[in-house]
Amino acid sequence: MSIPRVKTRCFAIALAPIVIFWMHDVISGQLFSKDLNVPVEILQDDRHWMESAGRFRFLSATWFFAALTVLAVALVIRDLAAPMARATRAAATLTMGVILMLALTATVKQHADPDGPRIYHRLGEDVFETALSYGNLPGCNQPEDWWFLGQCGENPVLSLFNRVMDIINGLAGLGVGALIVGMILCLQTQETRNAEEEAALLAQNLTRMRRQLYLSSLILTFGMFFATSWMYWPLPLVTGAERDAYGALILASALFTGTYFCLLILSFYIPVALVLDARVRALTRSADLGSDADPDEWAAARGLKGGTSDLLRTGFAVTAPILAAFAGGISPISL
Numbered sequence: 001m002s003i004p005r006v007k008t009r010c011f012a013i014a015l016a017p018i019v020i021f022w023m024h025d026v027i028s029g030q031l032f033s034k035d036l037n038v039p040v041e042i043l044q045d046d047r048h049w050m051e052s053a054g055r056f057r058f059l060s061a062t063w064f065f066a067a068l069t070v071l072a073v074a075l076v077i078r079d080l081a082a083p084m085a086r087a088t089r090a091a092a093t094l095t096m097g098v099i100l101m102l103a104l105t106a107t108v109k110q111h112a113d114p115d116g117p118r119i120y121h122r123l124g125e126d127v128f129e130t131a132l133s134y135g136n137l138p139g140c141n142q143p144e145d146w147w148f149l150g151q152c153g154e155n156p157v158l159s160l161f162n163r164v165m166d167i168i169n170g171l172a173g174l175g176v177g178a179l180i181v182g183m184i185l186c187l188q189t190q191e192t193r194n195a196e197e198e199a200a201l202l203a204q205n206l207t208r209m210r211r212q213l214y215l216s217s218l219i220l221t222f223g224m225f226f227a228t229s230w231m232y233w234p235l236p237l238v239t240g241a242e243r244d245a246y247g248a249l250i251l252a253s254a255l256f257t258g259t260y261f262c263l264l265i266l267s268f269y270i271p272v273a274l275v276l277d278a279r280v281r282a283l284t285r286s287a288d289l290g291s292d293a294d295p296d297e298w299a300a301a302r303g304l305k306g307g308t309s310d311l312l313r314t315g316f317a318v319t320a321p322i323l324a325a326f327a328g329g330i331s332p333i334s335l
Helices: 008-030 048-081 086-112 119-123 125-133 156-187 195-231 240-286 295-301 308-330
Strands: none
Touching: 008 086, 008 156, 008 240, 048 086, 048 125, 048 156, 048 195, 086 156, 119 125, 119 240, 125 156, 156 195, 156 240, 195 240, 195 308, 240 308
């Protein structure tokens, strides 16, 4: 067989998630309030130590999500290191670079305008900042002191949050770029001598596509848990009378983020699935199957047709981030 390659035009599939990025940015920037002006009086004054509960969850979710994004990048690097056409490798690398730059745009804007809106402002700037001000960091005795990620500032824990969010934003850009490229690489083609070899190659691509879908679902689902970890950070400090109301606000915000992640998965999974399905149908039409052969049975025997269980797993994988958004509101992670 020849060297595997992906047609350069297939990388245009990356435009679909880019559109989702853009729509999310437009909706977040134009349709949401910059600050809901939630009164700080909803916070308890005598349980400042409960800030640590939110910080533990946030740092745990950060650690795990960062590890998963590194895994995604490592897997796509392994794929790119395998024999493939130079043009395919170049297009894949360029696609990852573009996705990373788009992800870093928000971070660059925030550093250019430190007083501009932050992501937590949609949950109440004063409440969030006040809740985090109840905590401290080792070595941060004065605003001018430094810790290993920068200056402590007036609110050291808020500085921690902002620095970690900047880092995760970059890692998420790399991770999502790796997921998109990994999915597009499932469209590899090679010169084959007969229908059986072509069927084997398609079956391999379909299996690889399903694995990439499950990996995408895993990473973006835990990305959702990461998002809920910071959204629910102030909740343990909210008074009992206001906890349900503020929790409803957080859950609604989490649902929006979960919807965004689901659409992101669909944006690069569906085009690849449609292309592979078209190739399977084209192969079954062109193959010399004989007059008595059933094309569907022939395709199923070679792993080119999925069953009901595959459909169920696919449906769960696609909707997992939204389910995680709801889980964040009812599980111990939010209590």
